[in-house]
Amino acid sequence: MRIVITGGHGFVGSTLAGELLARGSFRGEPIERIVLADKFAPEPGRFGDTAQVETVVGDLTESLPRIFADPVDVVFHLAAAVSAECERDLDLGMRVNLDTTRALLDAARRQHEGGGPRTTVVFSSSVAVYGPDPALPLPEVVSESTLPTPQSSYGAQKYACETLIADYTRKGAVDGRVVRLMTVAVRPGRPNAAASSFVSGIIREPLAGLDADCPVGRDLLLAIASPRTTVRGILTVAEAERGDAPGQLRGRLPVNLPALTVSVGEMLDALHEVAGAEVAARVHQVPDPAIEAIVRSWPARFENSRARELGLRPDAGIADLIREYIDDHPEALAARSHA
16 A cells, blocks of 8 residues: 655645554555655654655656656645635646646546556645635535635635546546545644634744734634544545445545634633633734635535544534644644743
8 A cells, every 4th residue: 555645744744644654554454655745845853764654855746757656546635835825826826736636636547547556536625615606605504515616716726626536536537535624723833824824823822922913803703623633534534435325435525524613702712711811812913804805705614414424523622622732732832932
């Protein structure tokens, strides 16, 4: 079993790799090799002493011949340009999100047509595929049967990729599985260019003794999931058997991963509850209309019957999610506070 993770040196990718290594198998078969493909080199020491892990650094389109030089059984396609940078630079988003995904699908198709295994392609999509349209208002509760009408370039690119993967699957070229990720929080590390970056920042930075700007109102509702819940959902969809029986993956529709719906105000109140008034006071309201417009276009309430059929559940509550971050990353908190 040879597994490729694109965006493998990012937070979700490396967390996924760590979970696969801990399990040691995928669909009951031993994992012989995990290939982490990314534009950037990994952190020093990250999986460096693990013989099962191979690193490929560089532009993904240029790296595909090397990646597919040996048979690829599974690809977790996590690499992407994120929301705010796609809105600023349309060409970047089209190249990184759409063109690269098509190139990956074609590499997998050529492998299968040449007598190799049919690759399972697990694609990380986003709730950004949804959005309100004047001709078709977004329902209060969204499901996989809700028509996506994205209101950002990032969402449009993700939806285009979903459609391509469904068609390649229909034709038997790949076994495509699409998971729509909620906003993952709390992420460790530094802020990125995603419009949702503040969701982790307003928790992570104050806990580390740093100030954080909140660009949206306290009333804004978010659909979020912890890193543990997100990785569990990705692997569950990836390993599920196809069929109509309970616990099986039906059809080619995406799976909206379980969502905890919470307001920004509730997040800040939970930070106060867990860490105290001094920590909560490090968050400052600094409105950013561009960020707020993007994030408010995303739905916050989901009907998650497809996820429930696979045994997936949302996080219990925002305070528990904050405590999980503290438990998982005490060294990061200590290092930042000391600094």
